[in-house]
Amino acid sequence: MSEAERWLREWSHRLGATGQADTGANVGMFRTRRVLGTLRPADVEQVRAILRTAVPGVTLHPLSTGHNWGLGSREPVRDGAVLLDLRRLDRVRHLDLDVGAAVVEPGVTQGRLAGLLAGSAYMLNVTASSAHTSIVGNALERGVGLRRQRCEDVAGLEVVLADGRLLRLGSWPDGQGRVVPYRHEVGPALMPLFAQSSFGVVTAAVIRLLPRPRALHLVRLRFGAGRLAEVVDELRDYRGQRLVGGVLKIYQSGDSEECTAYCCVDGDPELAALARDLLLRRAGGSGLFDDVCAHPGGEQLPDQLRRCLGGDPGGNEAVLRDWFGTTSGGVDANPGTGYLFFLPLLPFRGAAVARARTLVRQVGAETGTRWQATVNAISGDVIDLAVSCLFPKTGAARAHQALGLLHRRFAEHGWLPYRLDVDHMTAGGPPEVLGRLKELFDPRGVLAPGRYEPDAG
Incomplete structure (x- = not known):
């Protein structure tokens, strides 16, 4: 048994259960990638520990609910990954109906948050897709809602880096729960680096809500x-x-x-x-x-x-x-x-x-x-x-x-x-700069190899 297989077995035992050792069917009929297994952490500390302890030979493909239909669903870009299924991270950590902001984890669906907002003065920018799709996952893919592009809803991100460090970027509630949902950062902006990338694992987001129209x-x-x-x-x-x-x-x-x-x-x-x-x-x-x-x-x-x-x-x-x-x-x-x-x-x-x-x-x-x-x-x-x-x-x-x-x-x-879909997932930026950013955030190459990376050719 390889070191990577032992690591996966130990983590599977610690979490109590894993998913299937494959991605399952995908409605887009993309080639089924070979995966080593699935880990389903229940909280952010488990995500941090998984990344921090990853041994050589382990790569992790994070996903929220996996409903990325028509673009690959749960499939990673390359073979050999362990799926990091975040659907158990499903807390609405904070809901502020005075300023119109919610802090949600990747397993929170648009239907669930919309239901919590029903009858209030605020609403969620929903998409025309299923109520069971992830708000965070769709925003990180820059999906489009019925009101605006979903990335415009994001005012803050909680990110776990490949070494297990935790970052909170943008507008984040303080110790008293106060937040100003301003979607830009002061100085060089880091939040956009974690959308459509493999630089970190997003474990929560501050979502800007919209005033509900009276007519x-x-x-x-x-x-x-x-x-x-x-x-x-x-x-x-x-x-x-x-x-x-x-x-x-x-x-x-x-x-x-x-x-x-x-x-x-x-x-x-x-x-x-x-x-x-x-x-x-x-x-x-x-x-x-x-x-x-x-x-x-x-x-x-x-x-x-x-x-x-x-x-x-x-x-x-x-x-x-x-x-x-x-x-x-x-x-x-x-x-x-x-x-x-x-x-x-x-x-x-x-x-x-x-x-x-x-x-x-x-x-x-x-x-x-x-x-x-x-x-x-x-x-x-x-x-x-x-x-x-x-x-x-x-x-x-x-x-x-x-x-x-x-x-x-x-x-x-x-x-x-x-x-982009998993068969055409090539980033458009300068390869040297993107490569240096990958080395900075993920020097061991643990996270989602091939995801929005420059064309090797």
Whole structure:
């Protein structure tokens, strides 16, 4: 028995139980990596001890709930890792409803925190994914909520370094529980180094909450795909003039030539009503839309969006049942349907979005796969294009061929993903600088080898 195997056996005995000695199925049908086992610490001190005592030959792949669907789920980048499953770290350590901040561990799900906030003056920036996904894990991957990008929610991080040292960065509650949820640091900022990296294990985060709007309207705008470029430019103007709040979304179902935009208008009831009516007049008078509706309801998608915009992800499980015939716990192991995600950033310009739609359709036609591109306007100048593919698991090879083509075709236009899957996880920064940072924070190379590292070539 090797030194690494003895270390794993000792820690497994100390923790009482381990998970399976593999990652299990993944809905993206990525290659299953070989893992040595799974450790599930129950608190931060156990995480510190695991890292501090790691012997040569041990590498650790941290994960929160493991619901990184379409991008690899629980899979590490390379073979030979021990999974460090943090789902038992599930405390809401602090909840301040005076200033709007929560301190949560990686096992805290968005559904749980949203439930704690129900009826209060604050809400969580939730995503359209399952209520059972991790807040911390998604924020560290720079996921996108219905209000803003999740990394903008983070005001502080608790990080365990590879030698077991504990750092608290950014805005952190003092001994009396007081916190000012300012999301920047004084002097050189360290918090961003621990998002999309392998420099440390994040064991808690200070999450900035959002004031709950007293009124919320959802405006639906339908139009033909041939007018996509013009509509995107029109919507950019609405966004720039603050007629629309949150993340503006444009959907196109399958091969349909009809597109639908959903615009959130919210805030003080009187102000929101005036803004809604102004948006309806502007959209109706533009000549670009075939249908303008102020109160879409009774359909799954707008109802789900409305709930998410109001900080409630409880309706999202219905989508999983429709797609995979199961709830969140069964997505990866479902027998028939695979799922892939490609997430490039585009300029908020109609010509760019229309060209991207063409690229997606071309790749689908070349590979015999079907991809859906959803426009998420995360700011007044940037589009997160969420490109997804539901495919029969028997057709995984074609789906992955298409994924590779999407990476290449979009890169040729200068449109790179902001979040990567385990087969394409190459960092974009200067290799020498990133290498020196890795040596500083993790000189033994214990943490997540290959995760957002420079291309060795």
